[in-house]
Amino acid sequence: MGIPFGYVLALAGIVVVLGMICATTRRNLIMILLGVEVMLNGAAIAFIAAALRWQQLEGQAFVLFIIAIAAAEVSLGLALIVYLYHRTGSLNPEDYQVLK
Amino acid sequence: MTAWALFVPELSLFGAALLFLALALVRTIRPRVVFLAALAAAALAIVLGLASLSAEGMLFGQSYRIDLFSQVFKVLLTLGLFLVTCICGDVSGVDRRRHAEFYLLLFTCTLAMMLLSSAVHLLSIYVALELSSYSLYVLVSLRRTHELAVAAALKFFIVGIVSSAVMLFGLALLYGGTGAVYLDELARALPPAVDQPLVQVGLLLTLCGFFFKLAVFPFHIWAPDTYQSAAHQVTAYIATASKIGAIAILMRMANVSGGSPYLVQVLVGLAVLSMTVGNLAAIAQKDLKRLFAYSSIAQAGYVLIGILSLTPEGYAASIFYSLALLVMKFLCFLVLVVVAADGADIDVAHLAGLHRRSPLLAMALMMSVFSLAGIPPTIxxxxxxxxxxxxxxxxxxxxxxxxxxxxxxxxxxxxxVVRAAYLIEPAAELPKLQVSPVMKLLTGALVAVMVLCGIYPTLILDLSSAAAAALVK
Known part of the structure; x- marks a missing residue:
């Protein structure tokens, strides 16, 4: 393999941090969900890199599961978001901060 | 064949979940029938759990370990499920047509927690954790009367998926640093590698997912809103059974961490912050369920103290305390469900005059609250x-x-809380509470368990110690 483990890991770290920034700073529920998906993909990159480093298939199996779980996560999240949007007409989480 | 026999408690819950899925498709079914079916299925799960208490073995390509530790937690989880089902006789907070789905999710979540207590492969831990969380997100959003139940479920969901994504990255770093995916491989690979920054960061990020489940500071922000907005029975479930699953997996992960002093320092910090933040914030709460939410953040701190000792004695104490938490928190919620029979939220002040409306419930509430506060002679x-x-x-x-x-x-x-129940008189005279004989029996039995295990803990403690010994073996 041509690219050292550390470089791929750094890429994965950057992707996760970008996703984290997106998930914590955006004020739109869809973008927050998108940010978390980016974080999951960053973790998947790290698993691929680790699988190559140790020459094992476990890391790649992990990635297949991550893809499936990410799909479940998005469908659940979007269902909640659509339901909430029907009731309140807003996608901004700050509009819901009325719980005392 | 013999290998599958080890998996029977889980299979019984899986079968029950499938049954409720089928019942959810039949619109004409009466809620009472569904409730009785759930009660029977949960009771069956306890019996099967107790019957397989001493089972041992490995399943599914060594990724699923059945030992005394996992079996004790499975009994606690099914007990939690059964108790929560007992107070589901009238789930007034959830639409009548959704009751079968409610039990489907409740049983799926318990199944996932049981898988979690046995999982010894990083992938099976992650999948079981996600399965239990997803069921809870939907359960929270099922509340009918509360305007913002969906908003609270969404908050719970977002905090949950962010912490699980962080945990997944942590798992990737652990795997990248050690090449181990099985926990026993990890337990061998970690002690020499624990000084690598990669492994240290990985371990810490991995624990984030479990801290979220246990509502440890700083992953507690979902707890107050979720506790308040979910139906009472769902909140009772989150406060009892769901916490027990998190304690089980946290203990397993802490045990493989190889006693790194760095990890212990982090856990000490989080335990102190959880206790302090939980207790100080609880003082200001008026809503009873929010108060219990902050109280359980503080209780999570106490549990962490037992886990971070990283000794068999500490683990045994934490297992014992899991049972204590299950009984005393459940009793609080039992009282809450009976007092707020219409499914509405109640404030602490609404407990006024409880000792006259139902002396038994007032006594049960006092005992469980004393137990939560740690007053002898309670569990x-x-x-x-x-x-x-x-x-x-x-x-x-x-x-x-x-x-x-x-x-x-x-x-x-x-x-x-005790003062509200005993010393404050309500503004207007309130009618006596209708408590069914079965509920009275359940309340009396739980109070007896709380006091007896407090005075004579040997039996449970021996079992906890044996379970802890199975964990560190």
Missing amino acids: GFTGKFLIFNAAIERGLLPLVLIAMANVVVSLYYYLM
């Missing part, structure tokens, strides 16, 4: 005593002193 006192004792033996005296100061702070708001 809560014995549990805290065991945990603090294990921490002192480990040389963590300053931590124990901080915890004791916290116990004193927590007395304030726990006594406020």
Whole structure:
């Protein structure tokens, strides 16, 4: 393999941090969900890199599961978001901060 | 064939979940029938769990370990499920047509927690954790009467998926640093590698996912809103069974961490912050369920003290305290469900005059609150005593002193609840509460368990110690 483990890991770290920034700073529920998906993909990159480093298939199996779980996560999240949007007409989480 | 026999408790819950899925498709089914089916299925799961208490073995390509540790937690989880089902006779907070789905999710979540207590492969841990969380997100959003149940479910969901994504990255770093995916491989690979920054960061990020489940500071922000907005029975489930699953997996992960001093320091910090933040915030709460939410954040701190001792005594104390938490928190919610029979939220002030409306419930509430506060002779006192004792033996005296100061702070708001139930008279005379004989029996039995296990903890403690020994083996 041509690219050292550390470089791929750094890429994965950057992707996760970008996703984290997106998930914590955006004020739109869809973008927050998108940010978390980016974080999951960053973790998947790290698993691929680790699988190559140790020459094992476990890391790649992990990635297949991550893809499936990410799909479940998005469908659940979007269902909640659509339901909430029907009731309140807003996608901004700050509009819901009325719980005392 | 023999291997599958080990998996029977899980299979029974899976079968029950499928049954409720089928019932959910039949619109004409009466809620009472679904309730009785759920009660029977949960009781069956307890019996099967107890029958397989001494089972041992490995399943699914060594990724699923069945030992005394996992079996004890499975019994606790099914017990939690059964108790929560007992107060589901009238789930007024959830639409009548959704009751079968409600039980489907409840049983799926318990199944996932049971898988979690046995999982010894990083992938099976992650999948089981996600399965249990997803069921809970939907359960929280099922509340009918509350305007913002969906908003609270969404908040719970977002905090949950962010922490699980962080945990997944942590798992990737652990795997990248050690090449181990099985926990026993990890337990061998970690001690020599624990000084690598990659592994340290990986371990810490991995624990984030479990801290979220246990509502440890700083992953507690979902708890107050979720507790308040979910139906009472769902909140009872989150506060009892769901916490027990998290304690089980946290203990397994802490045990493989190889006793890194760095990890212990982080856990000490989080335990102190959880206790302090939980107890101080609870003082200001008026809504009873929000108060319980902050109280359980503080209780999570006490449990962490037992786990971070990283000794068999500490683990045994934490297992004992899990049972204590299950009984005493459940009893609080039982009272809450009966007092708020219409499914509405109630404030602490609404408990006024409870000792006249139902002396038994007032006594049960007082005992469980005293137990949460750690007043002898209750199971809560014995549990805290065991945990603090294990921490002192480990040389963590300053931590124990901080915890004791916290116990004193927590007395304030726990006594406020007792004061509301016993000393404050309601503005208008309220009718007596209708408590069914079965509920009275359940309440009496739980109070008896709380006091008896407080005075005579040997039986449970022996079992906890044996389970802890199976964990560290």
